[in-house]
Amino acid sequence: MAEEKKKVLTGAGLRGQIAGQTSLCTVGKEGAGLTYRGYDVRDLAKNCKSFEEVAYLLWYGKLPNQAELDAYVERLKGMRDLPQALKEVLERIPADAHPMDVMRTGVSVLGTLEPELSFDQQLDVADRLLASMPAMLLYWYHFSHNGKRIDCMTDEPDLAGHFLALLHGKSPSDLHREVMNVSLTLYAEHEFNASTFTGRVCASTLSDLYSCVTGAIGSLRGPLHGGANEAAMDLIDRFQTPDEAVAELKAMMERKELIMGFGHAIYRESDPRNEVIKGYSEKLADEVGDKVIYPVSCAIEKLMWDEKKLFPNADFFHASAYRFMGIPTPLFTPIFVCSRVTGWAAHVFEQRANNRIIRPSADYIGEEQRPVPPISER
Ligand SMILES: CC(=O)SCCNC(=O)CCNC(=O)[C@H](O)C(C)(C)COP(=O)(O)OP(=O)(O)OC[C@H]1O[C@@H](n2cnc3c(N)ncnc32)[C@H](O)[C@@H]1OP(=O)(O)O
Ligand SMILES: O=C([O-])CC(=O)C(=O)O
Numbered sequence: 001m002a003e004e005k006k007k008v009l010t011g012a013g014l015r016g017q018i019a020g021q022t023s024l025c026t027v028g029k030e031g032a033g034l035t036y037r038g039y040d041v042r043d044l045a046k047n048c049k050s051f052e053e054v055a056y057l058l059w060y061g062k063l064p065n066q067a068e069l070d071a072y073v074e075r076l077k078g079m080r081d082l083p084q085a086l087k088e089v090l091e092r093i094p095a096d097a098h099p100m101d102v103m104r105t106g107v108s109v110l111g112t113l114e115p116e117l118s119f120d121q122q123l124d125v126a127d128r129l130l131a132s133m134p135a136m137l138l139y140w141y142h143f144s145h146n147g148k149r150i151d152c153m154t155d156e157p158d159l160a161g162h163f164l165a166l167l168h169g170k171s172p173s174d175l176h177r178e179v180m181n182v183s184l185t186l187y188a189e190h191e192f193n194a195s196t197f198t199g200r201v202c203a204s205t206l207s208d209l210y211s212c213v214t215g216a217i218g219s220l221r222g223p224l225h226g227g228a229n230e231a232a233m234d235l236i237d238r239f240q241t242p243d244e245a246v247a248e249l250k251a252m253m254e255r256k257e258l259i260m261g262f263g264h265a266i267y268r269e270s271d272p273r274n275e276v277i278k279g280y281s282e283k284l285a286d287e288v289g290d291k292v293i294y295p296v297s298c299a300i301e302k303l304m305w306d307e308k309k310l311f312p313n314a315d316f317f318h319a320s321a322y323r324f325m326g327i328p329t330p331l332f333t334p335i336f337v338c339s340r341v342t343g344w345a346a347h348v349f350e351q352r353a354n355n356r357i358i359r360p361s362a363d364y365i366g367e368e369q370r371p372v373p374p375i376s377e378r
């Protein structure tokens with residue numbers, strides 16, 4: 001086999017292969033950019049006051065005007081609660097379960113209670129998932145940790161505030177609401193990343209939306225993908241000073257260990273989401289008077305660039321931003337789910353609109369064909 005073909009097929013993660021078409025998103029055009037339906041993600045983060053605008057853009061194809069947004073927010077508000085049967089299942093999941101497993105189970109159970117019986121219902125199912133995911137996570141969280149059955153309905157005007165209010169039991173400050181809206185916007189969509197591709201493969205079999213989302217959650221859970229925001233926090237938490245971080249990071253690099261929250265499969269120079277969330281992390285660090293986490297994060301960022309030309313991806317400064325808002329580390333990746341469900345579902349809709357089952361081929365590198373020996377001769 002030619003060397004080039006071998007490189008593409010073995011262990012190369014399909015990098016650079018075009019696996020389908022999309023009109024939802026561009027990643028890494030000119031090395032760094034990210035757009036949703038033609039809008040720069042930084043522009044969306046700055047000018048969309050609520051994440052619901054971005055969800056609407058991805059699912060309904062255009063940015064909503066004020067009347068459309070008001071109606072959409074009201075619709076989602078009415079879908080925030082959970083069925084009693086789902087609450088009962090969540091009450092049986094132990095406190096030490098991984099919250100990503102809770103999300104996967106929650107979505108799966110909702111799929112048994114409110115199944116998608118026809119693709120005509122796809123937008124209803126997607127809206128229902130988006131609206132109810134914060135409660136799925138936080139009903140379980142409060143019950144399993146404190147034995148408390150929270151009210152899953154809040155009057156918060158957006159999902160960002162709803163999430164923080166369910167977590168903390170009170171309405172968030174304006175700054176925290178803004179950060180959460182921006183964070184959900186930054187995480188919403190990212191072309192053919194591993195979890196979205198999982199969802200699209202599932203959709204291509206004409207399976208239901210709950211199955212596509214359940215599978216996608218499983219792919220996002222890993223530390224090479226969405227799980228990196230939690231892994232980055234665990235890394236940062238090991239250090240009390242920037243000097244300590246630099247010394248240990250150098251040793252880790254020598255041992256060829258992966259540094260979580262750095263590098264990217266597509267971006268080569270920078271991840272455009274980083275500068276946005278880093279700016280908010282700095283603001284929040286000032287707010288809480290942090291003198292450790294933010295400086296340690298910046299020292300790691302500088303070292304990684306100086307030594308390896310590796311830059312922080314979306315996950316790295318999300319870790320400190322979430323910590324400063326009092327969000328427990330194991331809930332970081334589930335927040336990613338609450339956002340990325342918009343991208344996943346948009347890709348499922350796109351796949352369904354022009355479907356052929358996704359079924360690539362493998363390059364066989366095993367044994368030549370041979371007879372099965374009788375069991376006495378093996
Ligand atoms: C929202 C998201 O999902 S963003 C990604 C989140 N994931 C992480 O932060 C986990 C850490 N990062 C990584 O593991 C990788 O950078 C990935 C999985 C994101 C991308 O993987 P790849 O596309 O294989 O990376 P890439 O081809 O750019 O790697 C080039 C070299 O840099 C190294 N490298 C890449 N990222 C890192 C890192 N974070 N730490 C140390 N070395 C790294 C690779 O090991 C490779 O080295 P080699 O040439 O000696 O084999
Ligand atoms: O695109 C990728 O490979 C990973 C990523 O950044 C994302 O899904 O947000």
